[in-house]
Amino acid sequence: MTRREFFLAVAMLAPMARDAIAQQSVTKKRIAVVSTIMKVTDMRIGGDPFYDLLFTELKRLGYVEGENLIIDRYSGEGVSQRYPDLAREVVSTKPDLIVSASSGLTSIFKAETSTIPIVAYTGDPIRFGLISSLAHPGGNITGVSVDAGIEIWGKRLALLTEAVPKLANVVFISSQPAWDMAGGNAVRETAQKLGISLTSAIVANPFGEADYRRAFGSIRRDQVDGLMFSDEFPHWANRDLLVQLVKETRLPAMFVHRFEVEAGGLMSYSYDGSPGLRTNAKQIVEILRGANPADMPYVQEVRFELVINLKTAKALGLDIPAGLVARADAVVE
Numbered sequence: 001m002t003r004r005e006f007f008l009a010v011a012m013l014a015p016m017a018r019d020a021i022a023q024q025s026v027t028k029k030r031i032a033v034v035s036t037i038m039k040v041t042d043m044r045i046g047g048d049p050f051y052d053l054l055f056t057e058l059k060r061l062g063y064v065e066g067e068n069l070i071i072d073r074y075s076g077e078g079v080s081q082r083y084p085d086l087a088r089e090v091v092s093t094k095p096d097l098i099v100s101a102s103s104g105l106t107s108i109f110k111a112e113t114s115t116i117p118i119v120a121y122t123g124d125p126i127r128f129g130l131i132s133s134l135a136h137p138g139g140n141i142t143g144v145s146v147d148a149g150i151e152i153w154g155k156r157l158a159l160l161t162e163a164v165p166k167l168a169n170v171v172f173i174s175s176q177p178a179w180d181m182a183g184g185n186a187v188r189e190t191a192q193k194l195g196i197s198l199t200s201a202i203v204a205n206p207f208g209e210a211d212y213r214r215a216f217g218s219i220r221r222d223q224v225d226g227l228m229f230s231d232e233f234p235h236w237a238n239r240d241l242l243v244q245l246v247k248e249t250r251l252p253a254m255f256v257h258r259f260e261v262e263a264g265g266l267m268s269y270s271y272d273g274s275p276g277l278r279t280n281a282k283q284i285v286e287i288l289r290g291a292n293p294a295d296m297p298y299v300q301e302v303r304f305e306l307v308i309n310l311k312t313a314k315a316l317g318l319d320i321p322a323g324l325v326a327r328a329d330a331v332v333e
Helices: 003-025 051-059 081-090 103-112 151-163 176-180 182-194 207-219 235-236 240-250 258-262 275-290 310-315 322-327
Strands: 027-037 070-077 097-100 118-122 139-146 170-175 196-204 226-227 253-255 269-272 304-309 330-332
Touching: 027 275, 051 275, 070 081, 070 176, 081 103, 097 103, 097 275, 097 304, 103 139, 118 275, 139 275, 151 182, 151 226, 151 253, 151 269, 151 304, 151 322, 170 176, 170 182, 176 182, 176 196, 182 196, 182 235, 182 258, 207 240, 226 240, 235 240, 240 253, 240 258, 258 269, 258 330, 304 310, 304 322, 310 330
Parallel strands: 027 070, 027 097, 097 118, 118 139, 170 196, 170 226, 226 253, 253 269, 304 330
Antiparallel strands: 269 304
16 A cells, blocks of 8 residues: 555545544433333333323434433332332432422432432422422422312313213222322312212222223113213323223213323313423423523423314214313314
8 A cells, every 4th residue: 555545545534433433422311211100111202192202302302312312211010019119229220310200209209319300290299299389499300290270170070061961970980099189079079069979980009901890890880971080190001991991881981181082082171291291301401401400490281171072972972062062172073
């Protein structure tokens, strides 16, 4: 090789070497994404809609798994007794950030670490003791609150009675704690005001298929003309099963989320989760780039939507009042 050929080869290889060095020098951030019940295999792009949107938005904002981001996924598999040990395990790995989609689980993480930033998707963070101020969280936790107040539980029953004017006997499907606490009490108070007979169908932890089928077995034996669900996250994780079980009963049901109505449920009334998840993704990116969660407002979701499936109403022989349909934010036909 001549001297000229040698320097020409070096000049050609130099950019490739710089690219290789640059790739090696990229510092990957590592986040721990923790669910109380969702399967780890569903916590990805193309999986559960909740996580699909979160990770797609992170990718849009420049954080791509396998390139500059490592994602460790964890699930409590619906067994609440496991959550403290799970939180300790996650904290022991010292991730750059923890993502938690549960008020209760976030409370456990708060007890385990005051230094690792936590981005959460929860109910009222002040009521759950996560922060002291929405505007200035002041600690290592920020996130999005999708809590519109306990009143929304009763509002769902009121909307169901508008859709089904002859409604008389309703079953509320929830865990025992949800039935016993403020949300369940709000539904009972609304039922009493409306002259509705309200009973509970309790599903036990962990919310499994067998337990749901057992609850629906008792519903079929009783004289019931309407169903409601609490807004507990395990119902979301089992939404396809629940929509199918409700279809089998041929009863009008008030669900919590729009996805369930699009899958064949009659009605839902709740927050539109998309803006909140995009906000979560933005919060994650800001923290990974150096922002302090103590100074980042805990965002309160403000948009709530009523969704009605008119196709399902027709199949049930229901004539939804025109005024209620006009008030709906979305209609499935």
